[in-house]
Amino acid sequence: MRWIKFILSLIITVLLAGALLSPVGSTPFAFGKFFDPFGGFWENAEPVEQIAAESYSLPGIEETVTVKVDKRGVPHIFAQNEKDLFYVQGYLTAKDRLWQMEFQMLAAEGRLTEVVGRGPEDRVLELDRAARRKGITFGAERTWETIKTDPESLGPLEAYAHGVNDYINNLLPGELPIEYKLLGYKPEKWTAFKTCLLMKYMANDLSWRSYDIEHTNALSLWGKEVFETLYPEFEKGGEPIVPKETRWRRRDAIPVPDAPRDYFPDSLMLAVQGEPDHDASIIGSNNWAVAPSKTKNGHALLANDPHLGLNLPSIWYEIQLHAPSMNAYGASLPGAPGVIIGFNDSIAWGETNGSRDVLDHYVIQYRNASKSEYLHDGQWLKIENRIEEYKLKGGEVFRDTVRYTHIGPVMYDTEFQDKGKPIAVRWMAHEASNEAKTFLKLNHAHNYEDYVDALQTFNCPAQNFVFASASGDIAIWQQGKIPNKWKDQGVFVLDGSRKDHMWQGYIPIDQNPHTLNPAQGFVQSANQHPTTALYPYSTRGRYEDHRGRRLFDLLDRKDSMTVEDMKAIQLDNYYLGAAEVLPFMLAELDTLALSPKEREVYDDMKSWDYQYVSTTHEPTVFNSWWSKLYRSVWMDDFQIEGMALRYPKNRRFTELLKDSINLSYFRVVGDTTVPTRQSLIQQSFKETVTQFSDKDPNPENWTWSTVKKTDINHLSVTLNPFSRQKVETNGNGGILNATGKRTGPSWRMIVEMGPTIKALGIYPGGQSGNPGSASYDQFIDDWAAGKYYELDFMHSPDEEGDFRTLTITKE
């Protein structure tokens, strides 16, 4: 009897322990571990009050390193040599951001399914397959082959990886970032190769864009003339990145290849239809520099705000790196040594996206159903297969064959997002490159020559590198390796069987668009066209126009500028797109036919200053009115089942609207009565007022924040409580303050390059990647309110200030 009791009790106890210590049902973690107050999630609940001084010893350093961590959690690292410096950068970045660093690389490698499963409707698996079919890892592997033979870049990359790994090795189970505990996996070793991957990850974020298929469809449907009308290469009256009057030395220009005469992409490519994305031009950035002659203090000013997807943990990690040979401060990317956007004692630099088209699509013709050979230049070439395995949660494996041609991987075929024909992609990110080296050199640069030298190894994604120096020089270079294309090459889908459709050489780097100390007294970029049509090479790309013209205007109209002026420009909420079309729309309205409510709204709109301020209602009305008008004109022509088409840009529609009373596009498909431009404007206005007054009769309450709030989502997407959502923000896409629903200024920086450097900065996140830390989302409210922090650019660890001190000695 006693034994029976004991055995019963033992069984219950073992079952209980088993249940608590192993994952149950759909949860990936064990309750007995997760709730363990000494090792589970409670261990990630960081005390709000941090201890003032810490010292520890690490195996990987040679000499003692002192780190001053300021009130905002920014480490200022003082090392005796650069190897120690990058080692400690790796160590501290991992301490704050390990999960993020690794998760981003899982996304780049197409391995997300391993940690989050295939996702609802296989969405995560699709994402992973796309990442691998694009050839992100393929490009990183080629890059690694060159970097590993270059000690100048390999040294910092390996020191950084060593630091990250020593952090991982010292990690107790309880100290694992909370995401690992929730998703039930462990960190892998970090490698220098992963920094190469990170560079390709950024290339994917910024240069994987193309309308080749959409353009081909449009050309097939409507012909060349309509195509040029809808998508002109140059915008009228735009302000390019390099000043309009720039002359291009044509003496050493290389010839542009001749366009094949017998090529006309006449076959329809089918693709899944998306929503109109005419308003999606939100990913982009602003940067500029003002010459001393145009500033109040006589020092060059530089500003940069890259607009990227906004997530937590933030893409940026603020840091200062000091060694006898360098002293750089700014925003770093977790996963890469050095500072990416920042300044040192001599120069400041920043980047915006160059938006050049470096991604082309080629139709592949297989020899037969075995898909082992394809036609090129009259010969059958061998396909190289790369078998991709996707580990799914629960031990299952999904296999996919990616076929590589000499052009690049076959991205689309019957097995993946079929476009009707197999299509291979040629993408600049496939090539060996060394972008990390550019940043390492910029960190050390003293002057314009050093800056130009640093840019030489930067291939992809093409970036507009702005520059200002303490000695008063300002400059901008659009740097990237850009194919020297024949006219319209890569605007449409190309033919993979033809030799003359291949990329034939590159634009010489010294002929990339650039300017040094232009007469206008400033340089600027906002993802607009880099040059005028006088530039000798093809500049096709995906450009934004309103922000650039507004930026040019604000910089041009004022002299004796200050840091405060720079802030005002970054926070500028004026929408040029509205200023250019709203007066026309209002004039077209038949005011006698308006109801009293409509009349009231009409009067409000007439006195609007085109500012997108979250507490006002005019942006709401304009946005909705414009969107309804846009849809009423274009949707019926563009919404073709199973066919992807590119919608015209807002700017282009504005021009077409003003120019033509009876544009054929105004006609509704299948309707014989032709509505007039006036009737469409009237109709969309009435619908807008009805839509909002149905919800709330008082227009004052239709504030912009009821339509647009900003969500700063946790990277995992699934762990939503770690997100900060519905943050009230001014601005919108196409506006200098380009804060949209999911994207926006991810790092606002302003630097005054005087004898002592004055710098301001802020980003929508916090230094710690731990959702259980007070600094996780510390900066978000100040960022949304348009505030800045003064950056403490130190020269010695002995400087006075409110710091935590970490002393790291050799183990």
Add this chain to the structure above:
Amino acid sequence: MRFILRFLLIGLIGFLCGNYLPQYILWPTMVGAFLVGLLLSRRRKKVIFGKKQAPANAFLAGFLALTIVWGASAFLKDAANASLLSEKIGGIFDIFLNIEGEWILPKPLMLTIITGVIGGLAGGFAAMTGNLFGEAVKS
């Protein structure tokens, strides 16, 4: 007396495991509670249904000791953290810890109680099993 002894010993083991073992402590703590139950067991003359049940006594001692150690540790960490993390973790368990979208108790408190109960159940059952094993061996 034995109750207090069991309670104090198991509590001490829980506390020491938590603060000095690097790994997750559920399993070692359970072994500890089992041993306490075993060592403090006595040969019983006859089986009585009623008062003074040693196994129940062991269970209660183990349950209370670890509920308090786990719950108090969680409570202290939560207080130092100003409930920043527990509010978010609560959001993740939202689906099955609330009724009609409303939490019965504040999220941090709820998670603290769950933590205590998990530790308590493990400690209670381990101690009881230890006690029953002792009784069986010694009889």
